[in-house]
Amino acid sequence: MTSSKLKVLITRPQEKGRVLAQKLNKLGIAASHQPLFSYQPLADQSAIQQTLALAPNPVLIFVSVAAVEYAHVTWPLKHWRHHSVIAVGTATQKALQQYGLEQVICPGQHNSEGVLALPALADVNGREIIIVRGDGGRELMAETLTRRGAKVNYLESYQRIWLSLPKDIPQQWRAEQVNCIVLTSNALLERIMDLLAPLDEFWQKNCLYIVASKRIADKARALGFHRVINARGAGDQAITDTLLNL
Incomplete structure (x- = not known):
């Protein structure tokens, strides 16, 4: 899958997530922002x-x-x-x-x-x-x-x-054709797992997960996610470079 075919979901909180989504959109990578928690x-x-x-x-x-x-x-x-x-x-x-x-x-x-x-x-x-x-x-x-x-x-x-999200939020993401989720911590990974685990196999078998470290990647695979890429960093540049090089 090339970056031009991605619909990326950024899960970072507040302003950091919004800024990253804007950067990706300017680079031609479709991205949206849904924070999972606030500070x-x-x-x-x-x-x-x-x-x-x-x-x-x-x-x-x-x-x-x-x-x-x-x-x-x-x-x-x-x-x-x-x-x-x-x-x-x-x-x-x-x-x-x-x-x-x-x-x-x-x-x-x-x-x-x-x-x-x-x-x-x-x-x-x-x-x-x-x-x-x-x-x-x-x-x-x-x-x-x-x-x-x-x-x-x-x-x-x-x-x-942690934010209270609509129960049908995974279905909303499917309707928006989200096929890539960025996760920069184990806490975000665990929350995503809670949201998606009972649902269709798309999220575990087909969705691409960009994560910030080997530790998160190992845990994601252990939880059953098939397509996991380690960006080797949680910063905007590491994530952006990883997406552009797909």
């Missing part, structure tokens, strides 16, 4: 200050753009004392730089494994580390850094609010 602030200023007070010179690890944005809105990042700052991906790095944190480390591999391979985290015995994220998520970074001797705390700056 809501979770931490307040006192919670952030209390967490930072327990770790006066920490390594800050931000796992997503949303983690950056909701942390900054709650308490501007210029007030956050730190030893160093790490972003999981380039979009997160750019968001941090936009808010005034210019020296941001970013791994070449944009996931937890890439962060853990950074030389800056090789010797962290006794080091305070704060992982800024949403509610829930992978525990690999915290568990590995703790084994290396670090003192790790989470700061959850936002939570996901």
Whole structure:
């Protein structure tokens, strides 16, 4: 299937999903946007200050753009004392730089494994580390850094609010001839599975799924999805390049 024959569904939340859909349409790839969840602030200023007070010179690890944005809105990042700052991906790095944190480390591999391979985290015995994220998520970074001797705390700056969608939304997508769905997290994959699992085999056998990592791809295949492509990144460029190169 070439990109010109695709009808792509973007499931990212809010503005990020809308912007990606617009980019794809301008490139001649038909795309629509249906967010599956929205964001809501979770931490307040006192919670952030209390967490930072327990770790006066920490390594800050931000796992997503949303983690950056909701942390900054709650308490501007210029007030956050730190030893160093790490972003999981380039979009997160750019968001941090936009808010005034210019020296941001970013791994070449944009996931937890890439962060853990950074030389800056090789010797962290006794080091305070704060992982800024949403509610829930992978525990690999915290568990590995703790084994290396670090003192790790989470700061959850936002939570996901799953949207209530019409029961016939899969039928609507079929009527719109959606044949490709972009999924950038395991949470989105699981939600899509909940929506589509009881229905016709098209979604498992014929629909194409563009996912952001090998981990998501492996899980999608384990859930029974036949046509899965790993874009090797959750950013707009990685997803766009993957679709254009089909």
